[in-house]
Amino acid sequence: MPVNLPGLVEHLRKIAGRDAVLDRPEDLMLYEYDAGIRKSTPGAVVFPQNTEQVSQIMRLATALNVAVVPRGAGTGLSGGSIPQEGGLVIAFSRMNRILEVDVENQRATVRPGVVNLQLSEHVAHLGLYFAPDPSSQKACTIGGNVAENSGGPHTLLHGVTVNHVTGVEVVLPSGEIVYFGGKAAESYGFDMTGFMVGSEGTVGIVTAITVKLLRKPEKIATLLGVFESVDDAALTVSAITAAGITPAALEMLDGWTLRTVEAFCHAGYPLDAGAVLLIELEGLREAVEEQAVAVTEVCLAQKAREVRRAKDEEERALLWKGRKMAFAALGRVTPSYYTQDGVVPRSQIPAVMRHIGNVAKKYDLTIGNIFHAGDGNLHPLILFDMRNAEQFERVLSASTEILEFCIQCGGSITGEHGVGMEKRDLMSRLFTEEDLDVMISLRNAFNGRDILNPQKIFPMPRMCREITGPSQNPVLMQEGM
């Protein structure tokens, strides 16, 4: 593929503009990684400014059989935006406009490069916001959220990205521009919009997105339940669910993690606790007050040492700051960490937390836990030093062992980060050959040559078999490409 690149770069410059293509090694280095652990250097990066350019780029790439990987902010944790070595990256940082805010329909239409938090800030004066709130929301893009079907703490009540997308404009690998859905909540026909969200860029490239905007709740109560042990906190999560209360968010930090975070940003977490639960309730004032009482009772019945409630917005912001800054805090105590994203049925949280503790002992690793407890979505953070190859092997084994436990108790290998490259080989533990074959036939219906986001989602041996040789497009050969 690199053979074609000089001609490719010239064509890309004609399509997107002279300043819209990078091909110098020192520039390309910035696009070889995401927030996960893999690296691979692209042959070129192009920055389209509109859908028509994306379409032309896709036509060109398909004709030349150059692998294409779309990229938002590169905050993903599963290797979803890792390019193929020598392939093409389409970066969306210049397609970052909010196209429309439709207050009456509670919809916004945005380009994929719009940053998640920017949208909420943009509509805040209207009393509206965009609900999916990944921890990286200050940086991650809505296009990336759509590709990975991202979540966040508040998806416990409001659902993940797919629950908030009603329409998309898509460029297919053929270069064709198509539309799925619109502003209506649902429409007749196949739910192609729902299918696109979370397809990790393997079906088409989303170039415009219509999302729901929610009204800000009248009342928010933020509670901090303080526990002596992880076990007590974990049992409380199950008890809250079983009591029929659905908080807006229900997050757990174990003792090690909360102390690390506290040292970094002074959120006010008690340093001697075994674990804390950060519980947020929202809605009608009266309903929130009742739920706050009920949640406090459940926590105390489950041996909480105390339950604090944020007195004002400032205290609330502080409690959340600790949660949202946790990943940054970890950077101070470890050169690297590996974040997992397994899911278990909520009643299994006590068991899985014990299992993670045992895995840490078995492999002699430090594992912190800060996660979306309310929907059973774990984020064990395994600390390591990249320079220690032997340790890294232990990290990978520990990680696989944790995910296998999730699968055994009926869970999943990913709740919100996507499969990407990182977990593709575990897919055959969740799905049969035939299940995967059905999904691959859908991918092939749009992306038959696996040119768009190759080597993502599906286990590798299967992928290799399906990659075909370079095309011999007569038109481009005439053009000397």
Next chain:
Amino acid sequence: MSTATVPTRFAADFRAICGAEHVTEDPAQMQAWNILGIVPALAVTPASADEVAGILRFANEHGLSVVPAGGFTRQQVGNLPPQIDVLLFTTRLTAVEHYDVGDLTVGIGAGCTVAQLSAMVAKDGLFFAGDPAQPGRSTIGGLLATGLYGPLRHGYGGLRDYCIGVRFVTGDGRKGKGGGRVVKNVAGYDMMKLFIGSQGTLGIITSASFKLFPAPRQTRTFVAFFPSATEALQFRSQVLRSPLDPICLELVSPQAHELLVPGSPAGAGWSICVRAAGSETVLARYRTELGPAVVREMEGANEQGFWRALEDFSLLAAERHPRSLLISMTLPVRDVQPVLNEVSAVAESNHFSFAAIGRVGIAHLLISLWQAPDAEVSLVSFVNTVSGLRNRLPRDVSMAVLHCPSEARHHISAWGPMPTDLESMRAVKMALDSKDILNRGRFLF
């Protein structure tokens, strides 16, 4: 009535797959199972996903057309099938795959009825949010395939929001699955989305998993009447802008009100029905917030009966007016008012009366149109009414004709233009059912 014939050697093959007692060709029975007058050749009732796969592989190999069936509540919806070789009932697929009370999740066979599932989880204080018409007959598989929902859609979301896993057999006989049994899961393609509302044209759903909800301890319905749809919809917008968070927010037209509450005074006006769940304190807040527009409150059996009738609106309308149109529309919230204006204008010019209900907070309308008592309505009027409406609808609106007089069926397409690219939908269909054996001719292709 036309009949299809399958050579008996095929019937023997189906008997070999499902057992002789689960294959029938009885003429009277087949006649009773006609779909828009088309009589199936035989019916099979497999007991497992493997048997479904066996049947579909066989049908695929021999190019037989297959119609999936559950409780037969919505089989008359859609375009005329050219021929039905095999009617495949899911009614023996009723096993509970998992029921995790503490996790608020359940996985159940496609042939289980909505009422059975609701009753099972109600024992544990839980609640399944699907609310189709005829829950005693509607099956889980049919609910998903038709993408049906009722008034609870407002507060609990749609099937696409709370269906967390699905197992199916594709038209070409492959067993597949999407999702799983946990409430948050992004591993693999979201097959649930493709199958919900696919009208049984991609595969046959064999089981599905759902999020459940805690059953509300008490509910109350507040009803406000208005002289016009415009004023009713203004009130709707006021509720949407308020901090209130009702579980249902329904518009009921004057004619619809009369259908739902027999004997209610004519000319009561357009109503907005707000159903709230919560403690007495919470409900009191609703009363204050909704203000003096509310003239009636319902609770208990009264309230249950009202919403039950509303869920069965399409049935009630078809019973009262057999020669009628039933139209379902999904639209952006802001378009409800202009679309109702168009409905009113088109109805008037074709001498029709209409009754409308709808979840006007998310914007889904159900409209029944029938011949005005003193008007001479011909077939042409039905056709003109549908085409008149379709021509006037704003973009992003999709409209289905769920019911029309049988003689009009040849002239009225059940599905109009859709906002989603047709060729992409065709690519999906070809990927899963390349020989087009499932519900051939009835949906998009």
